Amino acid sequence: MSPSRIATAYFTLVRKEVIRMTRIWSQTFLPSVITMSLYYAIFGTFIGSQIAPTDGFSYIQFIVPGLVMMAVITNAYSNVVSAFFGAKFQRNLEELMVSPTPAWVIVAGFASGGVLRGLIVGVLVLLTSLFFTHLVIYNLFIIMAAALLTCILFSLAGLLNGLFAKTFDAVSIVPTFVLTPLTYLGGVFYSVNRLPPFWRELSFFNPILYIVNLFRYGFLGISDVPVIESFALLSALTVALLVLLLVLFKRGVGLKS
Amino acid sequence: MPAVSIKNLRKTYESGAQALKGVDLTVEEGEFFALLGPNGAGKTTLIAILSGLALKSEGAVRVFDASIDEDPNLAKTYIGLVPQEFNFNIFEKVIDIVTTQAGYYGIPHTVALKDAEPILKVLDLWEKRDQKAMALSGGMKRRLMIARALIHHPRLLLLDEPTAGVDVELRRSMWDFLRERNAAGTTIILTTHYLEEAEQLCKRVAIINHGQIVVNEPTSDLIKRHGDQRLEDIFISLIQKDAQTNV
């Protein structure tokens, strides 16, 4: 396909994804806003007012970046896994598979849907936090780069999940049993420096810890891990996943019998 | 250059089912070709490999100048597929299903909208263009899949049992439509178990059974050789003979 045809195919996919997520906005954009409002109110305001400040920031200021990232991660991931698995299950993915749209464009198209949803929900959840606290920004570039990279990473992860999923159960297993626990344990609510040594060391094996801290660094300028390490990890994981997906798509794994 | 050339095509599914056991088949450009066979013969598998939905185990397949191994995306641009089962999103509007498919072939939305009009009109779907696919009758859904397959003006149209569950009157109008497309230059391969369909439409017919082509010749020769037997009777006797030689 010529570059202009490829662009058309890509925007067709993205357009379809945008229409889908806005049509079901109460399932895509609303839930995280409500959940995070509850977190802000309960942990931030009700309980947080009784917790001593960390590095000069109130508890709610400390947890807002992690909560926003939590929403970004789950939305990017679940958008792609459900869009892709839904298309596979209903078989309308065949419309794409019979077309000359190259594999990498299919990957890019679905991932872009997840990135868009992750970013939109991230902004909504961040705006909601303004009802509970004021915004501090230490480095806007880091905030945006971290959000974008995280969206890409978890959109790709969602696509991998969708590729291998055979039932609707398989679509919710990873978010429920992997993503949510890792996020809760990833330093959203506490600084891992306050943990006993064993738990602290263990936490460093959790990739989401690096993402949450990177994002928090962008807002507050504080982090439990070096910013460079976080960026390096995030980028390496993204590239590895991208390569894996391109290989799998080219071979038709999970797509063709 | 043939529209389709298939050599020693084999397909074994992961389950172990041998769906195709060394199929050789050539379909010339401009032909209206019927692939006949009982359920489970391997028709859908063959169509799926041609159109990129299934992987082959062995063999060589070319669509016009494109090998499906070396240049699968070029091969795909030549093909329009009407699958056996409905596979569009029933929540989408008719016009969106057709123009989205065009987009996947790289046809811009405005062009696709213009191209869709005559196709939907001739298939009697234009009035329904803003309805969701789930609101269509069975026959309309079939025609929607034909419209979707034609939106990028394919040189080769593959129809996998297109008239299954379609009433007689509609079937005849679909035949007329396909004849016109073929006369206008589109090569057509059709699988069917309505034997009358092959007799009516196709100059050449192949019969596939248990993953092997057992007959491949002009429909008229087949009928001549078997006297004035109807194709249906010929079909039954051939399949029986094939079953006996396999024992």
Ligand SMILES: Nc1ncnc2c1ncn2[C@@H]1O[C@H](COP(=O)(O)OP(=O)(O)O)[C@@H](O)[C@H]1O
């Ligand atoms: N996805 C699949 N997995 C395993 N076996 C399959 C699959 N699809 C078809 N088969 C088997 O392959 C054979 C040919 O099937 P198919 O190509 O659908 O035949 P037809 O279209 O002529 O009815 C059958 O035995 C069928 O059970």
Ligand SMILES: [Mg+2]
């Ligand atoms: Mg079939």
